[in-house]
Amino acid sequence: xxxxxxxxxxxxxVIVGGGLAGLAAASxxxxxxxxxxxxxxxxxxxxxxxxxxxxxTNELVDNCQHVSxxxxxxxxxxxxxxxxxxxxxxxxxxxFLDRAGRVSRFRAGLLPAPLHLAGSFLKARFLGPLDKxxxxxxxxxxxxxxxxxxxxxxxxxxxxxxxxxRAIELFWATILVSALNEELDRMDVGHARKVFLDGFxxxxxxxxxxIPLVPLGDLYGARLEKWLAxxxxxxxLTTGVRSIEVDDEEGLVGVRTRSGRLMAADFVILAVPFxxxxxxxxxxxxxxxxxxxxxxxxxxSPITGVHLWFDRPxxxxxxxxxPGRLVQWVFNHTxxxxxxxxxxxxxxxxxxxxxxxxxxxxxxxxxxxxxxDRVLEDxxxxxxxxxxxxxxxxxxxxxxxxxxxxxxxxxxxxxxxxTGQDGLFLAGDWTATGWPATMExxxxxxxxxxxxxxxxxxxxxxxxxxxxxxxxxxxxxLP
Numbered sequence: 001x002x003x004x005x006x007x008x009x010x011x012x013x014v015i016v017g018g019g020l021a022g023l024a025a026a027s028x029x030x031x032x033x034x035x036x037x038x039x040x041x042x043x044x045x046x047x048x049x050x051x052x053x054x055x056x057t058n059e060l061v062d063n064c065q066h067v068s069x070x071x072x073x074x075x076x077x078x079x080x081x082x083x084x085x086x087x088x089x090x091x092x093x094x095x096f097l098d099r100a101g102r103v104s105r106f107r108a109g110l111l112p113a114p115l116h117l118a119g120s121f122l123k124a125r126f127l128g129p130l131d132k133x134x135x136x137x138x139x140x141x142x143x144x145x146x147x148x149x150x151x152x153x154x155x156x157x158x159x160x161x162x163x164x165x166r167a168i169e170l171f172w173a174t175i176l177v178s179a180l181n182e183e184l185d186r187m188d189v190g191h192a193r194k195v196f197l198d199g200f201x202x203x204x205x206x207x208x209x210x211i212p213l214v215p216l217g218d219l220y221g222a223r224l225e226k227w228l229a230x231x232x233x234x235x236x237l238t239t240g241v242r243s244i245e246v247d248d249e250e251g252l253v254g255v256r257t258r259s260g261r262l263m264a265a266d267f268v269i270l271a272v273p274f275x276x277x278x279x280x281x282x283x284x285x286x287x288x289x290x291x292x293x294x295x296x297x298x299x300x301s302p303i304t305g306v307h308l309w310f311d312r313p314x315x316x317x318x319x320x321x322x323p324g325r326l327v328q329w330v331f332n333h334t335x336x337x338x339x340x341x342x343x344x345x346x347x348x349x350x351x352x353x354x355x356x357x358x359x360x361x362x363x364x365x366x367x368x369x370x371x372x373d374r375v376l377e378d379x380x381x382x383x384x385x386x387x388x389x390x391x392x393x394x395x396x397x398x399x400x401x402x403x404x405x406x407x408x409x410x411x412x413x414x415x416x417x418x419t420g421q422d423g424l425f426l427a428g429d430w431t432a433t434g435w436p437a438t439m440e441x442x443x444x445x446x447x448x449x450x451x452x453x454x455x456x457x458x459x460x461x462x463x464x465x466x467x468x469x470x471x472x473x474x475x476x477x478l479p
Contacts, residue, residue: 017271019047024446041240051217071206072440098126113471291415403437
């Protein structure tokens with residue numbers, strides 16, 4: 001006589017959204033006896049960290065340059081986990097090029113954190129002695145617990161703490177507008193403080209940039225898709241979701257795709273932009289998913305990326321920050337990724353630059369030609385060779401909803417990953433992670449959503465990776 005043991009089917013998890021948040025959630029749920037489906041409406045993974053194909057050159061062009069920092073421990077964990085860590089390069093220094101063409105390099109010196117950048121800061125040529133004194137006072141004030149009035153912007157905080165106009169424009173704005181994609185006068189003080197504490201004060205290496213060595217379409221492309229397939233994650237591209245399906249008696253049923261197909265699920269993780277949330281939550285469910293109202297209060301900030309292919313070398317750096325200019329950061333993809341200009345008469349000398357304008361509100365009313373011309377004028381003031389070089393090709397890409405806007409008090413509107421509906425979780429850098437709109441925040445949100453799923457399966461597991469350790473002196477000097 002033989003008998004068979006009936007095993008229940010594995011719990012079904014549907015992840016909606018193939019950006020970093022959804023990918024991070026999937027990466028932490030594999031190997032736990034779950035049936036995982038990841039649905040992405042676009043024909044590619046990566047979300048906003050993605051590329052498109054230039055129809056003339058067949059080259060991958062990034063929507064916008066994405067840069068991490070060494071303090072982003074969860075993004076680093078994700079990249080290692082899925083086998084793409086070798087496609088990122090850590091830089092030991094940040095290079096600044098001021099209006100007079102002078103170079104300043106921020107590199108950790110011999111002193112321990114938080115004094116490790118003091119030597120570089122004192123040598124910075126784009127700030128005068130009074131500016132440096134004001135910045136030092138400002139950093140000391142940021143290191144203490146904040147006592148900021150409700151609704152105060154970081155721009156107002158800087159004025160209240162005696163910062164010079166030059167220090168505000170060339171130091172605070174240079175670092176924070178790039179890091180947070182928001183103007184100082186619209187920026188939350190707590191988020192500004194976090195950038196400096198985690199990135200520049202607590203640990204000697206936290207400030208170091210990490211730059212992709214390949215286009216984003218390759219970084220989150222074939223190698224990552226192969227890893228997901230090897231780990232039994234079913235990835236369905238060009239599969240958009242219309243709504244969450246619930247039943248009064250059964251609770252969460254699954255998701256309904258735009259084609260009308262019902263995909264049953266025991267757990268759903270909505271890893272979608274905040275402005276898509278309301279469309280996916282049916283009216284009867286909104287009373288339990290209070291995040292819809294929270295998300296409706298969030299605003300978006302734009303980023304403009306400008307891609308320029310020149311017939312000759314223009315930028316002598318791999319990457320450089322340009323204080324006090326329209327363009328905040330220049331990336332030399334010929335040096336970083338070995339890319340030039342396919343089809344140019346002398347492609348061996350051609351150079352491909354990607355320029356970033358964060359919080360690009362001032363460009364929103366301009367067409368692409370006008371933006372190109374303004375950027376070229378800015379660049380020619382920096383490197384006169386631009387005027388004699390031939391511009392072989394260009395792209396202007398403005399993402400109007402690139403990030404959620406870190407306005408004062410924004411964290412009050414950021415919902416947690418767990419919703420009021422059993423089995424339904426949220427993920428996205430806009431959810432409550434304690435981080436601003438970064439790749440690190442997106443990964444953290446995915447990990448936190450995965451933690452919620454595992455907790456409901458009676459498999460409680462801490463998935464969030466610890467921050468970089470705070471230096472001994474920093475522990476004594478900082479709160």
